[in-house]
Amino acid sequence: MKILHIETSSKNCSVAISDVEELLCVCEEVSENYKQSESLHTFVEWALEGAEISLKDLDAVCLGMGPGSYTGLRIGSSAAKGFCYGLKIPLIAVNSLETMIEPFLSQNFDYIIPLLDARRMEVYTAVFDGISGNMITETEAKILDETSFQDFKDKKVMFVGDGSTKAKEILQLPDAEFSEMFYPSAKYLVKKAVGKFNNKEFEDVAYFEPFYLKEFQGVKKKKSE
Template sequence: MKILYLETSSKNCSVAISDDEKLLCVAEEVSENYKQSESLHSFVEWALEGAELSIKDIDVVCLGKGPGSYTGLRIGAASAKGFCYGLHIPLVAVNSLESMKETFLVQNYDLVIPLVDARRMEVYTAVYDGISGNELSPTEAKVLDETSFQEFNDKKILFVGDGAKKAKEILQLPDAEFNEDIYPSAQYLVKKTLEKIKNKDFEDIAYFEPFYLKEFHGVKKKKSEE
């Protein structure tokens, strides 16, 4: 089964292709300017070329559904839906935070905690078991302060993600470790995607929306006159 993975929730515009669990190709780039709109389809073309496939060979599309950048998620969702509609194939959606902890499991950490910068002192986060990778605390938007994560102060913790920089400055957890240069990546969505395919846990393409977690605060709409 050939699977196309799209991950656009962060500064990392990321595309991958696998044949079941075998990763065939990855195309990704971290950009401060969020280049999903101009890069995503080029990356899909490069990944297909690297995997020696055509888009018609793809059997399933997986989207990193967020949380993260509102605009990035909209671009990723629109592209994923377009591929699924055009090819008549199913859509799988995986929490983007899942991909951030994959490479740090079974490395002597009790907990792996992704932190995605959500501006000011807020982060998107969830808590995962450092061995099994199971979710221990659900995904939430959390405002960091000196008391954050104190319930885990007796655990060996690794914080990963671009939100780890500000966390390192404020959290009162002297034994914790921080890795700031980690972003959601399409190549680490494979395991969870295969689980969902096995369970036939597919999205309703017509009604699917990314996992925004928070409402988008942009230009206010004018109230319609009654």
């Protein structure tokens, strides 16, 4: 069962190849300039070469479906759907926040809370059980303030993601830990993808849309006088 994994929801453009749950190759780069449009297809080519397989060997494509960067998600989704159409293989989608908790499971945290920067004081977030990894609260766009996450003030909590930087400055949670330079990664899609493949939890390629969570907000240019 060979799966191509694509994760483009954040500053990390990430591609991986797996065979069942064995990670064969991963190519990724974190860039402040969001290089998905420049790097994604090159990373796919490199990952296939590193795994020593070709596109025709793939059994499925797994996409980190968001939330996250609107443009990044569109690029990743378009590529994943194109591969699925062309190769006639199924599409699997996984919440990108779920790819951020795996390295921190079973480390004696009561809760793991991903925080993806959504500009200003807003983050994309959800709360996960620190042992089972089960999602406890639904994914949401949350504006941070001093009272955020106070329900967890007496618990051992790990906040992960680039949104943790601004959270660390204002949250009144003295026992919380923060892993700020951590992003969704294709290599952490593998386990979820295998489970969904075995259960035949596939997306309708024709109608699939990423989990944008918020509508795209462009900047209106001023009219020239």
